[in-house]
Amino acid sequence: MIEAYGVSGPRFARRLGVPVRALENLNVRLPGSVIDTGFRNAMALIADPAFALRxxxxxxxxxxxxLGYAWLVSGSLYTALSRLERFICIPAGRALLKCTETEAGLYVTYDTGRGDTALGHAMADFGLSLIISMCRTNVGGSVHLQSVSLRRPAPANPDPYQRFFKCEVTFGAExxxxxxxxxIVNRPLPTANAEFAQIFDDILVSELAQLTGADLVHRCRRFLMDSLSSGEPAxxxxxxxxxxxxxxxQRKLxxxxxxxxxxxxxxxHDLARRHLGSDEKSLTxxxxxxxxxxxxxxxxxxxxxQGVSPSEYRSQGGAFYYGKPENLSAL
Structure with a gap:
């Protein structure tokens, strides 16, 4: 992708402190910090703010x-995207995909794990372009999206986004x-193969189990934070x-x-202290x-x-401190 903008691959690798052969080997898994550095360097070297769509x-x-082979033999885009939702952390680390059923269709959200930042915006362009390209590959033609929402502020030139997504694009979204x-979501796919899909799923479950403890803890936190508003998740x-x-x-944790x-x-505890720091929300x-x-x-x-009640903590402006639970270094 960066070479398409005239950036030398070997020189780019040296900027990242990564051997060129590592970038040429598709089996090499690079640390998330290197990926982040790579995107920041690409953002500095490439003038086009929509470069990641390419x-x-x-x-x-x-x-x-x-995961790609499992995607290709999925029965429909619904099963393909559900599979990606389940296993995306294998290739994408901190990123999360979530599929939500709505009246208009399947709402697919992609969270890079980098927040509402310039880095997060570029990585969201990158991830969404790949996911939608994969949808188009599976369908074997054009995929007409209902709508697209992006957290990034409205760019000076939105044309690249309109051309790629081919639908209404809302900027500054949540x-x-x-x-x-x-x-489109439920249309049977011509490359579907249930037997192969099951074989690939078994392999993916095994790969998922081999993720590092840090990745596991991060995924636990993200799931629990997304689920809390519906009650304590079991x-x-x-x-x-x-x-x-x-x-x-239990064993891995x-x-x-x-x-x-x-x-x-x-x-x-963290969320409670954050919310109690202002008077916007009631204790209930x-x-x-x-x-x-x-x-x-x-x-x-x-x-x-915390050692004090929520109302006491709020009245004192969060001045109380009462230590922290043990064994939280991984969090």
Whole structure:
């Protein structure tokens, strides 16, 4: 992609401190920090702010190895995107994909894990261009999107985005994502093969289990944060979302000195202090946002974490400090 803009591949590799042969080897897995540095360098070297959309010109699903092959034999775009939602952390690390059913169609959101930043915007362009290109490859032609939303501010020249997505694009949105109409999402694909899909899924589950503890903890945090507003998520639901048994999840977290309850408490504690730092939300609202069934349960938990009640903490402007739960270095 960067060579399409006249940037020398070997020189770019040297800027990243990575051997050229590492970039040429599709089996090499680069650390997330190197990927981030690569995007920042590309942003500095390439004048076109929409450069990452051209990733689709240099891509094929097979570059994702097992996940790409599983994508190609999926029965429909619905099953393909659901498969990508489940296993995207294998190739993309911190990124998350979420599929939500709406009346207009399947709403697919893509979170790079880099926040609402210039880096996050570029990586969202990159990721969305690849995902939509994969959809077009599977369908074997044009895919008419219902709409596209991007977190990035409206660019001076939106034409590259209109040309690529070929639909209405909303900038400055809350999330990066797109909506696929149901008639496209549920259309049977000509390359579908259920037997091969099951074989590839078995391999992917094995690959998922080999992810490092840090990746696992990050994925646990992201799932729990997304689920809290619907009540306290059960440990079984978390394990299912990570495609592993409850016992396997417990064992892997224990290897990092952690547990489901420790991670959940840390997330709730952090979010509670953040919300209590202002008067925008009532204590009842905060309790339900953190997945507590009633305010009294939230108050007891907060006093255990912080040593004071939520109302005392708020009245003192968050001045209290009461240590932190043990074994949180991985968080």
């Amino acid at each position: 990733a689709a010109e240099c891509w094929h699903p097979s570059h994702l190895k097992t 999330r990066d994502g797109f909506v696929l109409p149901w008639k 440990e079984e639901r978390l394990a299912e979302a990570l495609s592993m048994s409850r016992r396997t999840l 224990a290897e990092n000195g952690l547990s489901y309850r420790v991670i959940l408490d840390k997330i709730r 609202d905060i309790a339900f946002m953190l997945g507590f069934s009633e305010q009294s349960a939230f108050a007891r938990a907060f006093k255990r974490w």
